Amino acid sequence: MDWKRLYEDFSDLSKTEQMRLFQAIKDTLFPEEKEDISKMIHQIREVRFSNGLACFHCGSIALKRNGKYRSRQRYLCKDCGKSFNDMTASPISGTHYPHKWLKYVDGKTLPKIAEELEIHISTAFYWRHKILNALRSLGFSTLKGIIESDETYFLESDKGKKRIIYRKPRKRGGKATKRGISKEQKSVVVAHDRNGNIISKMAGRGRISADEIDQVLSEYLDKEIVLCTDSATNYKAFAKQKGISHEIINANKGVHVRKGVYHIQHVNAYHQRLKKWMERFNGVATKYIDNYLFWFRFLELNKQLSKKLCKQTMVLDACKRANHITIKTFKIA
Numbered sequence: 001m002d003w004k005r006l007y008e009d010f011s012d013l014s015k016t017e018q019m020r021l022f023q024a025i026k027d028t029l030f031p032e033e034k035e036d037i038s039k040m041i042h043q044i045r046e047v048r049f050s051n052g053l054a055c056f057h058c059g060s061i062a063l064k065r066n067g068k069y070r071s072r073q074r075y076l077c078k079d080c081g082k083s084f085n086d087m088t089a090s091p092i093s094g095t096h097y098p099h100k101w102l103k104y105v106d107g108k109t110l111p112k113i114a115e116e117l118e119i120h121i122s123t124a125f126y127w128r129h130k131i132l133n134a135l136r137s138l139g140f141s142t143l144k145g146i147i148e149s150d151e152t153y154f155l156e157s158d159k160g161k162k163r164i165i166y167r168k169p170r171k172r173g174g175k176a177t178k179r180g181i182s183k184e185q186k187s188v189v190v191a192h193d194r195n196g197n198i199i200s201k202m203a204g205r206g207r208i209s210a211d212e213i214d215q216v217l218s219e220y221l222d223k224e225i226v227l228c229t230d231s232a233t234n235y236k237a238f239a240k241q242k243g244i245s246h247e248i249i250n251a252n253k254g255v256h257v258r259k260g261v262y263h264i265q266h267v268n269a270y271h272q273r274l275k276k277w278m279e280r281f282n283g284v285a286t287k288y289i290d291n292y293l294f295w296f297r298f299l300e301l302n303k304q305l306s307k308k309l310c311k312q313t314m315v316l317d318a319c320k321r322a323n324h325i326t327i328k329t330f331k332i333a
């Protein structure tokens with residue numbers, strides 16, 4: 001039997017059958033995927049217990065290892081008598097297939113993920129946001145030195161909501177009915193320091209105010225900073241309120257850089273990339289905007305990683321903190 005004879009028959013198969021055969025051959029030739037799973041669980045164990053091994057229920061360190069199940073180590077607490085495993089209270093605790101989670105974290109569309117994993121779209125959506133919620137719970141780090149900040153706007157979307165009372169429902173993405181910035185738009189503040197730290201968070205509805213900027217930024221600003229923004233009055237008011245050094249870059253007057261270092265080109269470029277990346281989701285429901293903003297921020301911060309490593313890092317980061325998000329709390333959120 002030689003392979004060329006086999007291959008001749010290949011073209012007689014339907015496209016679906018061809019794909020199945022390809023997958024079967026791939027699985028036979030590269031069985032290491034299973035090893036990948038146990039390697040990943042090992043990594044998850046290390047990040048989760050980086051401060052030492054303690055009981056998830058009572059915090060006791062009197063633990064006994066209690067066998068393994070599907071590569072997950074089980075532990076029994078000698079104090080409270082409860083048990084847990086490597087994945088307990090992580091966003092991926094409920095799944096038998098942790099490797100499948102890697103599919104959720106590359107910007108594939110939900111219908112595509114649902115099809116590939118043979119699950120319902122709403123399940124795919126729930127899993128995606130479980131990871132994103134966990135990732136978001138890690139929060140931002142403090143911005144230092146020269147900080148560029150600017151806001152951008154996203155059209156409000158009520159995707160997923162059953163009834164829209166105050167205006168006609170808009171289908172997928174859509175356009176604003178009014179020109180310019182109106183109450184239909186959600187403002188998003190992006191701030192960027194020169195060490196690569198990024199804050200990106202929804203601020204409010206319509207034209208942004210100084211108070212909204214304050215709410216997003218203040219807790220993450222170092223003491224001695226220089227804030228660079230465009231000439232918008234809301235930022236002037238914010239800087240004044242807080243007594244922050246402020247460099248205004250007035251592009252309308254042809255100024256793009258002041259004193260050689262003060263500009264807002266990093267933050268503007270970030271906005272452009274963010275807008276482009278968001279297009280694939282065809283309009284994001286307002287209550288999930290922060291999850292997507294955090295996701296994009298993660299991708300930007302980990303740009304230098306290979307695609308595969310980036311996805312692994314995202315799952316590991318999402319597992320860093322214990323998260324108790326169930327379907328019930330998720331739906332109310």
Ligand SMILES: [Zn+2]
Pocket residue numbers: 055056057058059060077078079080081082
């Ligand atoms: Zn315990």
